[in-house]
Amino acid sequence: MLKSEQGTAALAIVYLNGRYIPEASATVSVLDRGFIFGDGVYEVIPVFGSHILRFSEHLARLGNSLAGIYLDNPHAEAEWRDIVATLLERNPGAENRSVYLQVTRGAGERGHVPSKALLPTVFAMCNPIPERDYTRGVSAITHEDIRWQYCNIKVTSLLPNVLLRHRAKERDGSTEAILLRGDRVTEGAASNVFVVHGRRVATPPKDHSLLPGITRDLVVDLLRGAKLGCEEAKITRADLVSADELWITSSMMGIAPVTRLDGRPVGQGQPGAVWREADAIYQAFKVKGVGGAAPN
Ligand SMILES: Cc1ncc(COP(=O)(O)O)c(C=O)c1O
Incomplete structure (x- = not known):
């Protein structure tokens, strides 16, 4: 309805x-x-x-x-x-x-x-699409990536993703599970992951272990079109826990700042300054396609 x-x-x-x-x-x-x-x-x-x-x-x-x-x-x-x-x-x-x-x-x-x-x-x-309020950010847990080897295909068989989001919610009311294969961050159960150290933004490169998120690609394009830039690089658990800012992206969430990870604050525990810059660029683009990459 x-x-x-x-x-x-x-x-x-x-x-x-x-x-x-x-x-x-x-x-x-x-x-x-x-x-x-x-x-x-x-x-x-x-x-x-x-x-x-x-x-x-x-x-x-x-x-x-x-x-x-x-x-x-x-x-x-x-x-x-x-x-x-x-x-x-x-x-x-x-x-x-x-x-x-x-x-x-x-x-x-x-x-x-x-x-x-x-x-x-x-x-x-x-x-x-429900309105999102990111004033306080969202919280996430980390979890082993329990999914299969073809995560680049957007398949309807989503039981692992469903269980992961369920565990995130059960653990401490978290929104997302950020997944690791061994020491390597792949993505969220239903989002892509960006880490920020200082003003350096990075996201894992695309391969079979993660969905090529449309929002991820757009954010990479927009950041590169602005002064911020974005690296596509391997992200380890150490990179994740030492991050000043952590973001998750999806078509439904846009760019969501993660302010708590496994019950501990990320950076200052508030949406960061780099997120505010990136989100402003994304918000402008999403309505009219202005501010960077070509609209369609
Ligand atoms: C596993 C997974 N990764 C990433 C994303 C983000 O993709 P998009 O930005 O295209 O919504 C989703 C979206 O549902 C997803 O399910």
Whole structure:
């Protein structure tokens, strides 16, 4: 359900396999491989006012995720753009919205080896993006990265990520689990990680151990376009715990300052000066695409 500006509940319209229908009547087969195996991929695209942030990059990543699980892209880019535009049109109300796109391999007799004859299930929905208050920052825990080896693919099988965020919340009400493979920081359970020492900003380089976050890439571009700069470099546990500032990024959170890590303050225990600079640049860009990298 979407809350309209008047506070009255409006029925959410979702997209399912070519139809725009009320959420309550959108159903898929119990044999859908998304349900049985978590055999699918997804995207979450933020929309600020009328600006769809980094739309092309999200669609490109969706294409890469589909290729990563040996699934043909069911739609050309223009068709995806049309689906998203129509969905936004049919779900007016909130100023800032997210569009969720999901493609699963479709429904068929249960078996590990996927049949090439299946019709993929294509689903999309639109949700308001909640307002964030980062006045006090957010807290995080560190945790061993318990996920698989293809974290660069945005798959719907998110049970490890769900457990990690659950543990973060249970431990001390934390928002995020920052993950390490051995001594190397990879990313958050649903975000990318940036560390700041003095005015030096760094984030781990992209490889199979982390999702190529669209916000991560945008922040790297924006920082490089401004005077700050950003290194893509290996980050160790020692780098993490000695950081003056720690940020996590995602399409839903933007750039969130982490002010407590494993129960201890990060730097001064408050959102830092470099975060304020970076966030101001990001906030300006996200609405209109101004202040650095090219809009789309
Ligand atoms: C594991 C993981 N890493 C990073 C991100 C951030 O990616 P993006 O900035 O594209 O939202 C997400 C987003 O959900 C995620 O699930």
